[in-house]
Amino acid sequence: MSRIREAFASGKAFIPFITCGDPDLATTEKAVLSAAENGADIIELNIPFSDPTAVDATIQEANIRALAAGVTTDKIFDLIGQLRKDVTVPFVISGYANVVFSYGPDRFLKKCAELSVDGLIVPDLPFEEREEFLPWCEQYGVDLIAMVAATSRERVTAIASEAKGFLYIMACPGGTTQELKDIVSVVRTVTDVPCAVCLSSEDAPQFWETAELVDGVIEDGPIVALMGRFGAASPRQVGAHARRAVMQLKAI
Numbered sequence: 001m002s003r004i005r006e007a008f009a010s011g012k013a014f015i016p017f018i019t020c021g022d023p024d025l026a027t028t029e030k031a032v033l034s035a036a037e038n039g040a041d042i043i044e045l046n047i048p049f050s051d052p053t054a055v056d057a058t059i060q061e062a063n064i065r066a067l068a069a070g071v072t073t074d075k076i077f078d079l080i081g082q083l084r085k086d087v088t089v090p091f092v093i094s095g096y097a098n099v100v101f102s103y104g105p106d107r108f109l110k111k112c113a114e115l116s117v118d119g120l121i122v123p124d125l126p127f128e129e130r131e132e133f134l135p136w137c138e139q140y141g142v143d144l145i146a147m148v149a150a151t152s153r154e155r156v157t158a159i160a161s162e163a164k165g166f167l168y169i170m171a172c173p174g175g176t177t178q179e180l181k182d183i184v185s186v187v188r189t190v191t192d193v194p195c196a197v198c199l200s201s202e203d204a205p206q207f208w209e210t211a212e213l214v215d216g217v218i219e220d221g222p223i224v225a226l227m228g229r230f231g232a233a234s235p236r237q238v239g240a241h242a243r244r245a246v247m248q249l250k251a252i
Helices: 003-007 025-037 057-068 073-083 097-103 105-114 127-132 134-140 155-161 177-188 207-211 221-250
Strands: 013-019 043-046 091-094 119-121 147-149 167-170 195-199 216-219
Touching: 013 025, 013 057, 013 195, 013 221, 025 043, 025 073, 025 221, 057 221, 073 097, 097 105, 105 134, 127 134, 127 155, 147 155, 147 177, 155 177, 167 177, 177 195, 177 207, 195 207, 216 221
Parallel strands: 013 043, 013 216, 043 091, 091 119, 147 167, 167 195, 195 216
Antiparallel strands: none
């Protein structure tokens, strides 16, 4: 069993999303440590990109701040190496296809393996083009995390059947709990891979009802907003937020 699958074994997993380098890498390091110390089960480390798609303004602004601070892929890998001295929870890296291509897929995935990165999320990689990275992921033992949304429609079955690590479900803006329930019901017929839903809004009314349907919750907007609001003081806030979320999820 992979470390990602193990993270779902003791209850619903909490997965915070952290944009590396916002406001700087030193703060990112402290925020990751704080999240891990307060019970985060998996941590998604986002490589900032100059033109991110399918994200809200909060995450776009975090990308801009991180890039302005001079963050690079190599600096993020150095950070992960430092974090691995103390943090044992699974890491998944999220980054756009151009980031991986620019670095070189073989070199990128080899580096991930050397640093015990457990998974890779490529938001702009269509399922039909997964072979662009899948051979290197398999070679180096890094799960290529599949993503689905309500708009995936008839493709949900095909995507879910190939899922590794966990299935990343995007909650569409204005979407309903029923839409998520429909996706999960299809997924459960073809795979036992855990499902985690990404919820961007901290006060979304469907949050806890949605959490009951899946195996884990990914939070991007609330965590990134804390980093943007509190800056260098944000690690403490991130830890407190993670602790509350973990307690609520484990109670479901």
